[in-house]
Amino acid sequence: xxxxxxxxxxxxxxxxxxxxxxxxxxxxxxxxxxxxxxxxxxxxxxxxxxxxxxxxxxxxxxxxxxxxxxxxxxxxxxxxxxxxxxxxxxxxxxxxxxxxxxxxxxxxxxxxxxxxxxxxxxxxxxxxxxxxxxxxxxxxxxxxxxxxxxxxxxxxxxxxxxxxxxxxxxxxxxxxxxxxxxxxxxxxxxxxxxxxxxxxxxxxxxxxxxxxxxxxxxxxxxxxxxxxxxxxxxxxxxxxxxxxxxxxxxxxxxxxxxxxxxxxxxxxxxxxxxxxxxxxxxxxxxxxxxxxxxxxxxxxxxxxxxxxxxxxxxxxxx
Amino acid sequence: xxxxxxxxxxxxxxxxxxxxxxxxxxxxxxxxxxxxxxxxxxxxxxxxxxxxxxxxxxxxxxxxxxxxxxxxxxxxxxxxxxxxxxxxxxxxxxxxxxxxxxxxxxxxxxxxxxxxxxxxxxxxxxxxxxxxxxxxxxxxxxxxxxxxxxxxxxxxxxxxxxxxxxxxxxxxxxxxxxxxxxxxxxxxxxxxxxxxxxxxxxxxxxxxxxxxxxxxxxxxxxxxxxxxxxxxxxxxxxxxxxxxxxxxxxxxxxxxxxxxxxxxxxxxxxxxxxxxxxxxxxxxxxxxxxxxxxxxxxxxxxxxxxxxxxxxxxxxxxxxxxxxxxxxxxxxxxxxxxxxxxxxxxxxxxxxxxxxxxxxxxxxxxxxxxxxxxxxxxxxxxxxxxxxxxxxxxxxxxxxxxxxxxxxxxxxxxxxxxxxxxxxxxxxxxxxxxxxxxxxxxxxxxxxxxxxxxxxxxxxxxxxxxxxxxxxxxxxxxxxxxxxxxxxxxxxxxxxxxxxx
Numbered sequence: 001x002x003x004x005x006x007x008x009x010x011x012x013x014x015x016x017x018x019x020x021x022x023x024x025x026x027x028x029x030x031x032x033x034x035x036x037x038x039x040x041x042x043x044x045x046x047x048x049x050x051x052x053x054x055x056x057x058x059x060x061x062x063x064x065x066x067x068x069x070x071x072x073x074x075x076x077x078x079x080x081x082x083x084x085x086x087x088x089x090x091x092x093x094x095x096x097x098x099x100x101x102x103x104x105x106x107x108x109x110x111x112x113x114x115x116x117x118x119x120x121x122x123x124x125x126x127x128x129x130x131x132x133x134x135x136x137x138x139x140x141x142x143x144x145x146x147x148x149x150x151x152x153x154x155x156x157x158x159x160x161x162x163x164x165x166x167x168x169x170x171x172x173x174x175x176x177x178x179x180x181x182x183x184x185x186x187x188x189x190x191x192x193x194x195x196x197x198x199x200x201x202x203x204x205x206x207x208x209x210x211x212x213x214x215x216x217x218x219x220x221x222x223x224x225x226x227x228x229x230x231x232x233x234x235x236x237x238x239x240x241x242x243x244x245x246x247x248x249x250x251x252x253x254x255x256x257x258x259x260x261x262x263x264x265x266x267x268x269x270x271x272x273x274x275x276x277x278x279x280x281x282x283x284x285x286x287x288x289x290x291x292x293x294x295x296x297x298x299x300x301x302x303x304x305x306x307x308x309x310x311x312x313x314x315x316x317x318x
Numbered sequence: 319x320x321x322x323x324x325x326x327x328x329x330x331x332x333x334x335x336x337x338x339x340x341x342x343x344x345x346x347x348x349x350x351x352x353x354x355x356x357x358x359x360x361x362x363x364x365x366x367x368x369x370x371x372x373x374x375x376x377x378x379x380x381x382x383x384x385x386x387x388x389x390x391x392x393x394x395x396x397x398x399x400x401x402x403x404x405x406x407x408x409x410x411x412x413x414x415x416x417x418x419x420x421x422x423x424x425x426x427x428x429x430x431x432x433x434x435x436x437x438x439x440x441x442x443x444x445x446x447x448x449x450x451x452x453x454x455x456x457x458x459x460x461x462x463x464x465x466x467x468x469x470x471x472x473x474x475x476x477x478x479x480x481x482x483x484x485x486x487x488x489x490x491x492x493x494x495x496x497x498x499x500x501x502x503x504x505x506x507x508x509x510x511x512x513x514x515x516x517x518x519x520x521x522x523x524x525x526x527x528x529x530x531x532x533x534x535x536x537x538x539x540x541x542x543x544x545x546x547x548x549x550x551x552x553x554x555x556x557x558x559x560x561x562x563x564x565x566x567x568x569x570x571x572x573x574x575x576x577x578x579x580x581x582x583x584x585x586x587x588x589x590x591x592x593x594x595x596x597x598x599x600x601x602x603x604x605x606x607x608x609x610x611x612x613x614x615x616x617x618x619x620x621x622x623x624x625x626x627x628x629x630x631x632x633x634x635x636x637x638x639x640x641x642x643x644x645x646x647x648x649x650x651x652x653x654x655x656x657x658x659x660x661x662x663x664x665x666x667x668x669x670x671x672x673x674x675x676x677x678x679x680x681x682x683x684x685x686x687x688x689x690x691x692x693x694x695x696x697x698x699x700x701x702x703x704x705x706x707x708x709x710x711x712x713x714x715x716x717x718x719x720x721x722x723x724x725x726x727x728x729x730x731x732x733x734x735x736x737x738x739x740x741x742x743x744x745x746x747x748x749x750x751x752x753x754x755x756x757x758x759x760x761x762x763x764x765x766x767x768x769x770x771x772x773x774x775x776x777x778x779x780x781x782x783x784x785x786x787x788x789x790x791x792x793x794x795x796x797x798x799x800x801x802x803x804x805x806x807x808x809x810x811x812x813x814x815x816x817x818x819x
Contacts, residue, residue, distance in 0.1 A: 214777050263776035267743050307744045307774070308729075 002260050004206075007197040011056035015190045016045050018177030022168055024258065025275055026053060026142070030203070031210045032254035034165020034247060035121050035141040037106075037279065044170045046144045050102045051191060057203055058196040059099035059138070066109035072116035076126040077133075090128065095120050097136055099200065103143040107153045114160055117141070121163050138203055158238065158282070165247050166272070167279035206257070213253045215264045222269055222306040223248050229303050230281060235295060238282040248276045266306040273300060395423040456524040463517040467510065476510030614659050698817075705817040712789070717780040721773035724788040725766070728795045731814070735799050735807060744770060759798045766791045 005027060012023045026049070029036045038046045047063065054061035064075070077093035095101065106114065120126050121141055125134045143164070146153055161167075173181065184190050223245050231239030240248075252268040259268075274296060281292050396409055399419035409422045467473050525533045711723040725744075732738045732751070739750040745767045752760035769784055796815070803811055 216775050216777075219775065261776075262778075263772070265771045265775045267745055267771070270743060301741060304741055305743050307770075308741070 001258060004198055004202065005258055008053075008056045011194050011197055012049065012052045014193050015052040016049050016173075016177075017180040018173050019045070019049065019170060022170055023049065023053070025166060025168055025272075028251060028254040028258055028272070029165045030057075030138070030140050031206055031257060032165060032247075032250040033138070033140075033207055034250065035143070035163065037161070037164040037167040038142060038144040038170065039167055039279075040144065040146075040170050042146065044172060046142075046170060047102060047104065048191065049170070050100065050142045052194050053142075054100040055191070055194040055196060057100075057198045058200055059140075059203075060097060060136075061100045061102070062094055062098045063102035063104060064094045065104045066106050066113065068108060068110055070109050070113050072113050075113065075116045076120065076128050079129045079131075088129075090131065090133075092133075093126075095126055095135060096133070099136060099138055099140065101139075101141045103141060105146055105153075106143040107145040107156050111154075111157065114156065117143075118160065118163060138200065138207065161279050162241055162243055164279065165251060166275040168275055210250075210254050210257045213256055213262055213264060215249060215253065218306040218309050219252070219264050219266065219269060220249070221309065222266060222303070223252075225303050226269075226273065226277075226299060229299050230277070230296070233295060233299065235284055236281055237284045238280075240277050240280050244277055244280045248273065251276050269306075270300060396420050397423050452527045453524060456520045456527065459520040460517055460524070463513050463520065467513045467517070470509070472506070473509045473513055476507045477514065480507040480510050480514070614656070617656055617659065702817050705814075712785075717782060717785055718773040718776075720785050721770060721780065721788045724785075724792055725770040725773075728792055731795055731799060734810070734814070735803065737799070737802075755798045755802055759794060762791060762794060 008027060009020060009023055013020060016023070026036050030053075040046060050063075051061060053059075064070070073093065075093045075095055077091055077096065079088045079090050081087075082089045103117065106117075120135060120139075124137070124139050125132050127133075145156065226248070227240040227242070227245040230236060233239065248269065249264075251272040252264045255268040255272050256262070256264045274293065277296060278292050281296065283292060283295065396412060397420070399408065399421050403421050407421050407423075409420045413420045467477060521537060525537065708723060708727060712720055712727075714720045714723070729738065729744065732747075737751065737754045739747045745764065747767075748760040748764040751763055766788060769780075769787060773780055773784070796811075800808065800811060
């Protein structure tokens with residue numbers, strides 16, 4: 001693992017113990033310039049994790065708590081008539097000058113508010129009254145959603161779900177981690193102990209390096225076969241979209257980079273497959289296949305691995 | 319109606335044409351084609367407008383129905399609310415405007431609708447009395463007819479004779495059919511004919527009255543199966559008339575496309591099969607059969623010792639045979655000869671396809687005999703060449719290529735020895751390998767997997783010692799497999815190693 005990234009993970013671990021894997025995945029999503037959806041119960045440290053990450057990487061951080069009456073103008077800003085100067089003035093919303101935005105409980109917001117986030121997430125710019133404002137780079141949205149079915153929530157639209165690079169879940173910490181947490185939080189807030197170990201510019205440079213990582217034809221082939229197989233599965237209503245395949249490639253690259261390699265292996269794709277694809281797949285109603293996870297695991301087992309395809313380096317079997 | 323008749327006239331013309339064609343060629347086309355008759359209604363509804371299929375009564379009922387629907391849809395008068403009016407009739411919009419409850423008055427429009435509905439003649443009710451007693455009577459008639467046919471000896475023998483005459487009239491008569499139908503001569507067929515026609519008519523009437531498509535289908539199926547079973551067909555005109563009639567019966571009820579289609583396809587398939595397997599008697603078989611029969615009759619005369627007049631036609635000939643068989647039973651030698659000739663006759667009139675099958679089998683056997691001795695050599699050579707090709711890459715300039723090839727060789731050997739982990743990434747194989755082979759081998763394997771991944775997926779060139787490392791693992795694999803293998807697997811391993819030498 002690259003030493004700088006190792007440092008970042010160590011800083012995060014100061015605050016949240018035993019969640020190294022999830023923190024690594026969020027870091028990967030950051031390197032791949034994607035957005036993260038955290039799907040979990042309240043109180044497992046979603047916000048703390050985001051804050052720790054922003055401090056360790058030296059990003060400007062903001063959070064917005066979504067409720068049914070948060071309006072799109074709260075997010076993208078609005079123009080207002082100023083009496084003194086007699087002109088319209090743009091009042092920026094939460095998205096301006098922010099690198100890491102934590103959208104808390106995104107599935108409690110009204111759908112128009114959710115869709116206001118769409119352009120920002122995809123294009124990294126916002127348009128208000130015909131004026132387009134670019135967002136500051138790097139830009140990362142970590143959205144949390146309460147598990148579906150909790151009171152006052154509505155399911156995120158499929159288009160919105162598809163725009164998140166990964167959907168992660170923190171889960172409850174184990175016994176050891178809980179003991180450590182209780183011990184650490186007796187007198188001081190451990191968030192104060194987090195030091196900035198990585199600069200904004202360094203992160204941008206890393207993102208560029210991730211983009212430059214070489215991916216062989218066999219890997220592309222594997223990703224396409226996985227996506228196609230998911231669409232053709234009999235229990236699946238909506239399979240992995242082409243955007244999903246693209247994200248899978250980007251995430252695999254970030255994984256390879258995190259591990260200090262300059263090439264993507266089949267294992268990288270398999271490791272990130274669940275996180276990237278689980279929230280993109282919709283099962284048919286009444287299908288007897290069980291959960292999305294089971295279907296995807298079945299796909300991984302069924303689709304031939306690139307290892308078997310790569311008799312000649314990097315090329316497809318003729 | 320006129321169209322329907324025209325269609326049937328066309329079908330009849332086609333049937334007659336086919337009949338002449340059949341007479342000239344001795345095939346069974348007509349039999350297969352008569353199965354197409356039930357298809358006719360479907361074809362008709364496909365080619366002509368669907369309105370043609372609708373009876374006048376149904377059309378009338380439909381207009382009345384739509385008339386009723388229009389009436390109810392029309393906005394009627396609006397009147398003040400009276401206690402007891404249904405809530406759903408309240409015209410809420412107008413009521414809100416006028417600040418008073420108003421009722422959408424639909425009672426008036428509903429009453430004439432009811433009257434119209436009542437005035438439609440109830441087809442079901444009309445049919446009812448007829449429906450009640452006729453099927454029972456008809457069923458009883460059929461049963462009675464059958465009972466008479468079987469119980470009265472006169473009628474039974476008459477039925478046999480009738481059957482024989484029918485076969486004689488058939489274009490596909492075969493001498494082996496006589497085995498199934500004992501000859502009855504000098505029998506009056508009138509009684510049996512009357513009973514049979516009576517039965518058939520009752521059956522058809524029953525299908526019409528009971529409106530049962532199932533019954534019609536059953537009759538069709540029974541007719542077909544009987545014809546197929548005996549390898550014979552009724553005369554063409556019987557088939558055309560019978561199937562046409564049955565199709566008409568089916569069409570008179572609501573023509574259901576799917577049932578007909580399924581049925582037609584089924585019958586067609588069965589008939590085609592029959593036509594292929596039991597082709598109509600061709601000229602050579604007929605001649606040979608004729609000759610055998612002549613010899614038989616001559617012999618019979620010799621046995622009987624009396625020269626009676628030469629019978630004309632097969633039934634009579636057969637009759638003489640039977641008689642002669644009874645009288646000449648004592649003479650063992652001639653009897654044996656007689657039996658031999660009988661067997662010969664049966665063989666001659668046996669269906670042809672058995673011979674074709676035999677020929678095909680013989681041909682296959684011959685080819686197999688020629689090819690089989692050379693097969694192992696051909697196979698071995700091909701495998702050896704393939705193995706050598708694979709080995710050549712091991713020495714390739716490109717280290718990545720060589721490492722990939724060597725690794726795939728290892729994998730294919732593990733797979734072949736049933737130590738492979740299937741469709742897993744190679745890095746996940748070590749668990750299975752450590753349990754199946756040795757612990758140490760699994761460790762070295764997982765070390766080399768990283769090397770393989772670098773060779774397969776990265777674009778940079780690898781150092782030379784990687785090739786040696788991979789070859790070392792290959793040797794280790796061979797050794798590990800050898801130690802674990804039982805004697806069968808050892809033979810296979812030796813075989814592969816020899817191939818690769």
